[in-house]
Amino acid sequence: MRLEPVRNASLARRLGLPLLALAFTVVVASVLARLAGADPFATLGLILKGAAGSKFALLETLNRATPLIFTGLAVAVAFRAKLWNIGAEAQLYAGALLTVLVGTQLGLPGPVAIPAMALAAILAGALVLLGPAVLKLRLGVDEVVTTLLLNFIMLLLISMLLEGPLKDPMGMGWPKSPPIPRDARLPRLIEGLRLHWGFGLALIAAVSVWLIQIRTTLGYEIRAVGLNPQAARFAGIPVNRVIVKTALLSGGLAALAGFSEVAGLKGNLTLDLSPGFGYTGIVVAMLALLHPLGVVASAIFVAGVFVGANSMSRAADVPTYIADISVAVALLSMVLAILLTKFRVVRG
Amino acid sequence: MADPRPVVLKLEGITKRFGTLTANDAIGFALHQGEVLALLGENGAGKTTLMNILFGHYTADAGTVEVMGQALPPGQPGAALAAGVGMVHQHFTLADNLTVTENILIGTRPLWRGGLGRAEARARIAALSRDFGLAVHPEAKVRTLSVGECQRVEILKALYREARVLILDEPTAVLTPQETEALFATLKKAVDRGLSIIFISHKLHEVMAVSDRVIVLRHGRVAGEVATAETDRHRLAEMMVGAEVRLPAPSLARPGSALMELDAVSTPPEGTRPGLKSVSLALRAGQITGLAGVSGNGQGALADLVSGLAAPSAGRFEVAGARVERWSPRAALQAGVGRIPEDRHATGSIADFTLTENAVLEDYARPPYSRRGWMNWRAARAHAEKIIKDYDVRCPGPEARIRLLSGGNMQKLILGRALETAPRIILANQPVRGLDIGALTYVQDRLIAARDGGAAVLLISEDLDEILALSDVIHVMSEGRLSPGFPRGTKTPAELGVWMAGQGFDHAA
Known part of the structure; x- marks a missing residue:
């Protein structure tokens, strides 16, 4: 058996395979639910209902998609340049940390505080990825290792701060930061709906990244460096500078996920701010085949699976790990389905 | 029949x-x-x-x-x-990290059969090597071959x-x-x-x-x-x-002033590749300077210097009469150096880029192809179309990926990209290697035309016949050293061979 590229895959193939992947996920989830003693036929309805069945569910999904769009974009931008940023989690927390610091320590009025927090977050995330990028360029240190390990360093740093100087004196002893003031929170996107401006910002970021990639010299340089650094260098493209710019862009995007979670949703910084948004961002970016607009769709899909499966496990009264398994099956089968729209399996 | x-x-x-x-x-x-x-x-x-x-x-x-x-x-x-x-x-x-035997066995045995049956295989491979005169060590790693x-x-x-x-x-x-x-x-x-x-x-x-x-x-x-x-x-x-073949017969050169001058220039060696050792060379306008030599004797180092990839570690290096301060590929392009690299796949083009994207690889950062960081793809595409037309690049169109092109057509695009900027200095490193007669004479004619238009051409080739036919002045490289220039017709291939073997430099130095 081997894979053979498919040119100009048919619409049936491009739509049918992902649908098949979804159907497979539902079957697996149903069987697991049955084993746990719930009605297997009800689970599909419950997942869909939980993800998009009501206005509340839909908004919950979009809220959950917001940080994933940012981390997905961060990964997609970096991977295009073959800069393997596995550290979106660390950059997210760096962004969240600076958001809280600027929001709580400087006492700025709301309209000034919000852009100040966002800028500080972007800078922090960019700097967190700048280190690994410079080490890669100067000393040839593998950025997969450095960015991955920085995730743990950043989490431990935040843990230390939350137990120490940043601990909320009114927090009943919980390791959490003081909340940022009400007027420094992101407003609702539409009045009366539980969806904050972080989602709007994520959409703007996705379109901007897309425009950068197809319309600007920087996007052209990033693609050239990613595809053939030797030819790029020969042609006079400043390869190192392009990789540094890519790192700053990628780190800044991931940090916006932290900013939007703190300023839009949670209001303060805790150690469970991100249930692995940085890592899931890799899945989101791969599902989108690194296309910035595709990242929006795949982030909403991944968020929907998370939210729907969680809601199902609550409604059907089955253990939550069934939700986790459903999510994993959904992601794996979707990746496979997307692979199979580009390649076909040939015998022999 | x-x-x-x-x-x-x-x-x-x-x-x-x-x-x-x-x-x-x-x-x-x-x-x-x-x-x-x-x-x-x-x-x-x-x-x-x-x-x-x-x-x-x-x-x-x-x-x-x-x-x-x-x-x-x-x-x-x-x-x-x-x-x-x-x-x-x-x-x-071949898989570089496997041995010869393993490479031969890949895919010949079903997955469910344990082991490779090496002993039996080795005997058959040995017999085949002997029968067909294919001497190769069966346990050597392919990387070392x-x-x-x-x-x-x-x-x-x-x-x-x-x-x-x-x-x-x-x-x-x-x-x-x-x-x-x-x-x-x-x-x-x-x-x-x-x-x-x-x-x-x-x-x-x-x-x-x-x-x-x-x-x-x-x-x-x-x-x-x-x-x-x-x-x-x-x-x-x-x-x-489909037509009579002609050999290039360039008219007499009319050399002008030196556009690029090296005076006792040295560059550091890179791995096993020698650097330049106190090389003095003048590339003159309206003249093709041929560089002969056995492969790997410093031609690469000279090509890197001219194309901007390397800077001299010692000596005087002047372009257009001015001493070079900062030297990079972009500086070389701005100084009017047109470059045809040795490896058109790895260095000269980006396989998954379209012809349009490849056509502006060296010029994308300046108008009309971009302004203030924004690309103008219409101008880029028009540029690609002009090269395709003027240089007879056979391809499905400017939006096709360049990997679909044959070597000759890829080379014509690279040639067009370099010559369209009307360069004053042209580096042509193995410009016709692997090309067929049609593309070969085309590229050579274009280089001669560029010379007649007043450009200084540096032609690097391992093909002595090509060097002799095209060059107005011939230098020979050996272990990073450069021979004096020999005007057209003053040296026979055998005499150049003596220099290529590394003799004669002591007297000259």
Whole structure:
């Protein structure tokens, strides 16, 4: 058996395979639910209902998609340049940390505080990825290792701060930061709906990244460096500078996920701010085949699976790990389905 | 030509289109047992496409392939292998980190059988090496092998699978003359044992030396078929390009002032590659300076210096009369250096970029292709279209990926990209290596025209005939040292050979 590229895959193939992947996920989830003693036929309805069945569910999904769009974009931008940023989690927390610091320590009025927090977050995330990028360029240190390990360093740093100087004196002893003031929170996107401006910002970021990639010299340089650094260098493209710019862009995007979670949703910084948004961002970016607009769709899909499966496990009264398994099956089968729209399996 | 021997392979009406380009147009021929059939044609004539269809890498739009009278299912290399067709690709398909034996065994044993059956395999490989004159150490890692040895492994791989038909795609492009001789001896042994061979090439003297019959392809069609004994190089060349072949005969040069000057310039060595050792050289306007030498004697270091990839560590380096302060590829481009790199695939182009994107690779950062960081793709596309038209680049269109192009057409795009900027200094590093006669004379004519237009051309080549035909002044490199310049016609090949061997430098230095 081997894979053979498919040119100009048919619409049936491009739509049918992902649908098949979804159907497979539902079957697996149903069987697991049955084993746990719930009605297997009800689970599909419950997942869909939980993800998009009501206005509340839909908004919950979009809220959950917001940080994933940012981390997905961060990964997609970096991977295009073959800069393997596995550290979106660390950059997210760096962004969240600076958001809280600027929001709580400087006492700025709301309209000034919000852009100040966002800028500080972007800078922090960019700097967190700048280190690994410079080490890669100067000393040839593998950025997969450095960015991955920085995730743990950043989490431990935040843990230390939350137990120490940043601990909320009114927090009943919980390791959490003081909340940022009400007027420094992101407003609702539409009045009366539980969806904050972080989602709007994520959409703007996705379109901007897309425009950068197809319309600007920087996007052209990033693609050239990613595809053939030797030819790029020969042609006079400043390869190192392009990789540094890519790192700053990628780190800044991931940090916006932290900013939007703190300023839009949670209001303060805790150690469970991100249930692995940085890592899931890799899945989101791969599902989108690194296309910035595709990242929006795949982030909403991944968020929907998370939210729907969680809601199902609550409604059907089955253990939550069934939700986790459903999510994993959904992601794996979707990746496979997307692979199979580009390649076909040939015998022999 | 009624050949009494049985037909082992038959192609009929093979047609393949890529976009608007018809790479193969109703091609048909038969291969007889024990025959060496040469497939001759320019780059882009459709030779490689045809063989990829035969071997199942591509699916033809029309036509059939029969092996031993059995139709081959399209698009399945496994079927071609099983039917006894073995292919030695132009670019080898070996795993560097495995041994020769392991490489030969890959894919020959079912997954569920444990072990590789090494002992048995080794005995068979040893027998095959002996019988066919393919000396290679069976336990050597492929990484450590020379190019010629890798090719022998590829042939062994095919023989090990009991191939009855052997297809060799441009097998001599990477070989030294001695290795080529050895390959021809192997092919002779193979046909004596009843194998049949398709030998793809654009080198006329090799086709004359090794084949029984020649099929000439031109623009994707069969342009002619002759028995090798009944033709000669000249007639084959005419069939190939469809016109009389001319050799470049540049008029007398009118050298002007020095546009680039090196005075006792040295560069550090890089790995096993020597750097420049106190090299003095002047590239003059209106003159082609030829650089001869055995491969790997510092030509790469000089090319890197001229193209901006390396800066001198000692000595005086002047471009257009001014001492160079900061030197980089971009600085070289801004100083009016047009560059044709040695490796058009790895250095000269980005395979997954379109022709448009490749056409502006060196100029994207300035108007009209971009302004204030925003690309102007319409201008870029117009530029690509102009190069495609003016330099006769055969391709499906400016939005096609450059990886679809043949080497010759890729080189024409790179040549066009360099010459369109009207460079004052031109670095042409192995500009015609691997090109067929049509593309070769085209590139050479363009370089001569650029010289006549007042450019200073530095031509680096391992082909002494090319250097002698084109250069107005010849320098020889050996171990990073540069000989004095010899004006056209003052040195014979034998005299240059003495310098290439490293003698004579002591007196000059």
